[in-house]
Amino acid sequence: MTFAENLLSRSHAILALTIAFILLGIIGFFSIPTNLFPDTNRPIVSVVVQWPGAMTTDVANEVTHPLEVRLSSIDGVRRVTSTSRDEVAAVQVEFEYGNEINTAANEVTTELSRVRGQLPKNIRDPLVFKITDAAHAAMVLSVTPAKGSGLDMAQVRRTAENQLRDALLNLPGVADAEVFGGPVRQVTVDLDRDRLQSHKLAITQVMAALVGSNVSQPAGMIYQRGDRFLLMAQALAATPADIAGILVPLGNGNFVRVGDLGSVTWGAADPKSLYHGNAKPAVAISLLRTEKGFTKPVIDSIDASLGSLQARFPNLDIQIADTQGRIIGLTVNNMLDSLRDAVIMTLIVILLFLGNSRAALVVAVSLPLSYLLTFAILWWIGFEFDMVTLSAIIIAVGLLADDVVVVMENIERHMRELGEHGKTAAIRGLDEILLADTSGTVSTVLVLIPIMFIGGFVQTVLRPLTVTLSVALFASLVVSVTMIPLFAPLIIKPGARDPLGWILRPFTRYVMEPLKRAYIRLVDWGLSHRTLIMVLFLALFVVSASQLRFQGRELMPLMDTGISQIRFEAAPDTNDETMERLLGQVEDAIRSELSEG
16 A cells, blocks of 8 residues: 555544644644744843942953953853943853853853952942843833822832832733833931031941931840740831931930931932933833743733723823834734735736646645644744744745645646546555655755754854744645645546636636747757857856855845934033933934924
8 A cells, every 4th residue: 555545545534633733723823922033142141340439440450350351261151341431340241152041140150259359349249130132121111100190200210119110020921120210219318517516426427327227127036934026126217207316326425316417308319310201201111021031922911901000000101112012013914914925926826827726726725724734833842923934934935835736736637637536646646746745845954954053143043944944844745745635636627617717718828828838949949059058057157156246245134123223422420410401402303303304
């Protein structure tokens, strides 16, 4: 019993598998997450060290250089770069592909503990950041006081840092919520110099009293009659009045209140960041996805929760200031539209060139089946829809039709020329073409395999494309050798009336027949002038190869996202008021340019 006979004798199993693949493909299509582009960044770990009061040269010599020497010795490091400025050093450690980011961060942390003794003693603890594609904000929210709420920006910042941030972190897929912009509320103690001198006090004595009195810590245990009681010393200040009531010891054994040495009021910390959302001062919340997560599901989760968050915090006005959702949605929708158009045009071309609407119907049925099987496998192996995988799916349209057309046409030839019917034509037609069909698909996939393992950036970008294309080709092969022989005899009826024959017959007569005759004459002429043909093709190859040096080279093609970014930098000693004024001037210039355009 041949392969085709053995296969077609299990028609019920093939039908059951077809239904299963259709269901899995539909589930996979709606379950596969979407992203703009696959993660291509090399693992990068950033180390930030603050040294209050230090100059740039001191930071570079005593902090940055020892860190560079030590961190560059880690296995798998590709390069180490650094930036030294007043009071701060930033060192970036870039690892080769294949190093897991969490492992890389742990190795950097280990080396930092070894080099800690070589650094100045008064530096702050180093901060370690993992830089991946997940570090790019999926969405940025702009938070301002709601109309009539009476809140100032400091109160908005406090709410955003606590209750609102906690609510956002509970959303599915949100890994972190970074709050920046707006004043940070704090208590300001403004000491009077004359009062300090009259009490013979120094500022450091007042600072020590503030630190020692504003505490919450265990104070011991009391055991009584088999019971045990934990004592807590709680003296945390909640308002400026509590701070003003703290006692500062004097040299003669007496005390003086902090409020008697100056004024104690609510104030704001020195601003570290400024933010304007939708052209007005605001507090920003940058929402990040998990390292293994996907951007679009996170954005959808946040979008779905904004209404409930706004109802939960009626005193806040929460708006979307920036999101990757628009560009991801636009790109994916455009790619899916291109896929739809490619399938339609492929079916039209096959319909016209085959000149048989029944044969074209077989192809029209096979393409969705091949794609649904592809979606099911991509979902199973954990792929995503992005520019690379969708490009592979679009490229595969013509290749998917090849397998089906070859098998279908051979079955139709057995029915039309040899007079075979139904199952016999399907078995013999499939047996004749099976080896050629399989070898063609396998040879195409073999060409793609080296790209899957080429290494570096090219492998990271193109492996999803080659894997997706290979999966689609094998799915097409499976459909062409299992489902097509089963369904083709039911659809193809040689000699039967073609519903679209009145359109196809004129095209075949006036376009296809002349084209076939011209092609035959061209082949005959080429076979009789083989030397000339070889010389012409060799000359064409030489000319084409010589033009390569004039072609431009880019790592990736430029993409117009419709987003403009403007960066400007002020002098290092610029204060926040001046920076706020400069920011407003830039915004005014942008609005003026847009209104003129």
